[in-house]
Amino acid sequence: MLDLDRLAQASQQLIEAGRALDAASQVPATGGNFSCRLSDTLMAVTASGCHKGRLTTADVLVSDFAVRLLGTSRKASDEARLHGQLYEDLPEAHAILHTHSRAATVLSLCHVGDTLSLEGFELNKALEGVKSHETPVRLAIFDNTQDIAALALDVRARLQVDANLHGYLIRGHGLYTWASSMTACRRHIEALDFLMGCELELRRQR
Amino acid sequence: MLDLDRLAQASQQLIEAGRALDAASQVPATGGNFSCRLSDTLMAVTASGCHKGRLTTADVLVSDFAVRLLGTSRKASDEARLHGQLYEDLPEAHAILHTHSRAATVLSLCHVGDTLSLEGFELNKALEGVKSHETPVRLAIFDNTQDIAALALDVRARLQVDANLHGYLIRGHGLYTWASSMTACRRHIEALDFLMGCELELRRQR
Amino acid sequence: MLDLDRLAQASQQLIEAGRALDAASQVPATGGNFSCRLSDTLMAVTASGCHKGRLTTADVLVSDFAVRLLGTSRKASDEARLHGQLYEDLPEAHAILHTHSRAATVLSLCHVGDTLSLEGFELNKALEGVKSHETPVRLAIFDNTQDIAALALDVRARLQVDANLHGYLIRGHGLYTWASSMTACRRHIEALDFLMGCELELRRQR
Amino acid sequence: MLDLDRLAQASQQLIEAGRALDAASQVPATGGNFSCRLSDTLMAVTASGCHKGRLTTADVLVSDFAVRLLGTSRKASDEARLHGQLYEDLPEAHAILHTHSRAATVLSLCHVGDTLSLEGFELNKALEGVKSHETPVRLAIFDNTQDIAALALDVRARLQVDANLHGYLIRGHGLYTWASSMTACRRHIEALDFLMGCELELRRQR
Numbered sequence: 001m002l003d004l005d006r007l008a009q010a011s012q013q014l015i016e017a018g019r020a021l022d023a024a025s026q027v028p029a030t031g032g033n034f035s036c037r038l039s040d041t042l043m044a045v046t047a048s049g050c051h052k053g054r055l056t057t058a059d060v061l062v063s064d065f066a067v068r069l070l071g072t073s074r075k076a077s078d079e080a081r082l083h084g085q086l087y088e089d090l091p092e093a094h095a096i097l098h099t100h101s102r103a104a105t106v107l108s109l110c111h112v113g114d115t116l117s118l119e120g121f122e123l124n125k126a127l128e129g130v131k132s133h134e135t136p137v138r139l140a141i142f143d144n145t146q147d148i149a150a151l152a153l154d155v156r157a158r159l160q161v162d163a164n165l166h167g168y169l170i171r172g173h174g175l176y177t178w179a180s181s182m183t184a185c186r187r188h189i190e191a192l193d194f195l196m197g198c199e200l201e202l203r204r205q206r
Numbered sequence: 207m208l209d210l211d212r213l214a215q216a217s218q219q220l221i222e223a224g225r226a227l228d229a230a231s232q233v234p235a236t237g238g239n240f241s242c243r244l245s246d247t248l249m250a251v252t253a254s255g256c257h258k259g260r261l262t263t264a265d266v267l268v269s270d271f272a273v274r275l276l277g278t279s280r281k282a283s284d285e286a287r288l289h290g291q292l293y294e295d296l297p298e299a300h301a302i303l304h305t306h307s308r309a310a311t312v313l314s315l316c317h318v319g320d321t322l323s324l325e326g327f328e329l330n331k332a333l334e335g336v337k338s339h340e341t342p343v344r345l346a347i348f349d350n351t352q353d354i355a356a357l358a359l360d361v362r363a364r365l366q367v368d369a370n371l372h373g374y375l376i377r378g379h380g381l382y383t384w385a386s387s388m389t390a391c392r393r394h395i396e397a398l399d400f401l402m403g404c405e406l407e408l409r410r411q412r
Numbered sequence: 413m414l415d416l417d418r419l420a421q422a423s424q425q426l427i428e429a430g431r432a433l434d435a436a437s438q439v440p441a442t443g444g445n446f447s448c449r450l451s452d453t454l455m456a457v458t459a460s461g462c463h464k465g466r467l468t469t470a471d472v473l474v475s476d477f478a479v480r481l482l483g484t485s486r487k488a489s490d491e492a493r494l495h496g497q498l499y500e501d502l503p504e505a506h507a508i509l510h511t512h513s514r515a516a517t518v519l520s521l522c523h524v525g526d527t528l529s530l531e532g533f534e535l536n537k538a539l540e541g542v543k544s545h546e547t548p549v550r551l552a553i554f555d556n557t558q559d560i561a562a563l564a565l566d567v568r569a570r571l572q573v574d575a576n577l578h579g580y581l582i583r584g585h586g587l588y589t590w591a592s593s594m595t596a597c598r599r600h601i602e603a604l605d606f607l608m609g610c611e612l613e614l615r616r617q618r
Numbered sequence: 619m620l621d622l623d624r625l626a627q628a629s630q631q632l633i634e635a636g637r638a639l640d641a642a643s644q645v646p647a648t649g650g651n652f653s654c655r656l657s658d659t660l661m662a663v664t665a666s667g668c669h670k671g672r673l674t675t676a677d678v679l680v681s682d683f684a685v686r687l688l689g690t691s692r693k694a695s696d697e698a699r700l701h702g703q704l705y706e707d708l709p710e711a712h713a714i715l716h717t718h719s720r721a722a723t724v725l726s727l728c729h730v731g732d733t734l735s736l737e738g739f740e741l742n743k744a745l746e747g748v749k750s751h752e753t754p755v756r757l758a759i760f761d762n763t764q765d766i767a768a769l770a771l772d773v774r775a776r777l778q779v780d781a782n783l784h785g786y787l788i789r790g791h792g793l794y795t796w797a798s799s800m801t802a803c804r805r806h807i808e809a810l811d812f813l814m815g816c817e818l819e820l821r822r823q824r
Contacts, residue, residue: 029332
């Protein structure tokens, strides 16, 4: 059953996140998509093709995790399934943000290997569950693809063998991160973009 | 015949595009110029010498594609002919934005060859007609010149042999891109500037 | 005794400093913490875990320099002791700002040695007591640790042998600086972040 | 004789220039100073020690070109003499802006020689008197000093042998540029900072 108060709150959170992330240049053009868990089976997710810095409540769609939309003629982003899969696999995830920052795009392309490990930064502690700067913050890296169903399965398989990820990068594309609330998820995005910017600058200095 | 409603709408779109592009540092000093197609023979184009972040309706001129101005004592930018030529050659173009971003200026000077190909970025899909990140986004590169009539002929010749361009760079000068509407054209500029910034950073990291 | 007028003024100064430093991207996520001296024994210091760009008076705690809080159930940041130690050791310090800028984070990690000396910049003169660009501005550098009590002792020991420091960096973490007033301390932060940004760019150019 | 209307206009221009240059991060801490010519013998110039992004009319001082102040107990910046000297030597100069941008600071320190020549940029045409991108924009470079009287004489000597300068850099310090109006001078600053940023990025790419 759809909780309309929760939906109204979620819509507001998605609109505000979009404004903040646009101001931080993390959702250029129509890049990015955002969602909130509404229940054990439903999510609120941003529609396809709209600018994330100028969202309205009409751009927030209600869907189950298999991306069957409720009561709308609009189209969800193809990537909505990546949100649904994360809500299925991570019961503690209540908000998901996907952004296209320059740092995420560039690092995902120039880093070799399937994992980016951010190490030795105090701001690692901004991520849920991290208590010390000595704990690495780890992001999986996947090659980009237009076959989102296949990518969702790859993410699922990776999460089964690697429970300590704080998000993942898609090469040349952007960052996905999740958290127990939208407030925490925005903190994750702010911290991860800062950390990736530091990492790029450190590599330039070496 | 001049459609005054269309002109009023076009003026508003040019003013708003200027404010947004100034906020994004893409039209420093009096750099840049913008236009909208008004009909099969007319365009609205920004006047010479004004700051593009502070346009008023008085800065929007009506002209045919050969840059014969209608009902004004003001001067169009010399580069207005580059807009007219594009509207003549590309019937689907309804808006053109020319910007001077740092990324466009630097890449156009340090890239060797007459074409910049942006490859492997998800945001390529923000360009009209691009459905996959595997489709390169290609920009022609021309040497800078003060002979705008000659440059317009060079652009025309290039478009005849290369229909899949999404815009062009003039070396040390800036970017031209066009689209089927001002909304789409602003999305093009936002995406192309992001992609060129990523490209520069990737070259630094290599 | 607690001077309530002074506390109200200090709260306002901390809130405004937070807004300005957030706009300058120097306190990402929940990074940073700020304080004002209230008396010979008390300070106003920001609470743990809140976003420094959106502080309210409820986020400003009153504490002695050993971080025994007065009349609140909230938690001070662990790092509040670093503020208390500085107020104990530096009677002329009336405001302390700790920020997490990218320049501070990166320089602290890539600079070898226990002191960063910024030399030859006119803006050195923005620091209290510096009258010429020929006077180096010196920041101590400490390794990061979660043992804040130990770090406070290290800072104390360093200040005893090196009276001319204008602040210190913690590796991968951020910058601490102090001044005789909040106005002067904000000037310090603005100057030091600018200088560290110049230093990084100079190292890239070499 | 002091024209009070002209002074009121000049004050407003200085306040607005400061706000815009602060928003563009070109006057960190208390860096920078600005002036307008009021007559053949008088100028309005910003006071010492104030933040240039938050100027009020009380921060605008009236002075002759030898920096003898009229009707104020406040102190002019030591560098006010550099403004006076330029108004003495360049009758066409009606506004002078001095800024501390990162690009100016870094380029002035890493460029070898006593002249920076910016070449091949379309935006060169934003500088007064430049009609083609093929015309270099040239800035003198002086070593920094606290002896402003001596520096003013060095600038004078240089202008006598090199009439085509558009401004000068002081190493590790910042940029001076002048123009026939404040509008033109702000265009100069915006263009020169853009061009120096491009130049730095081009040097990194090489």
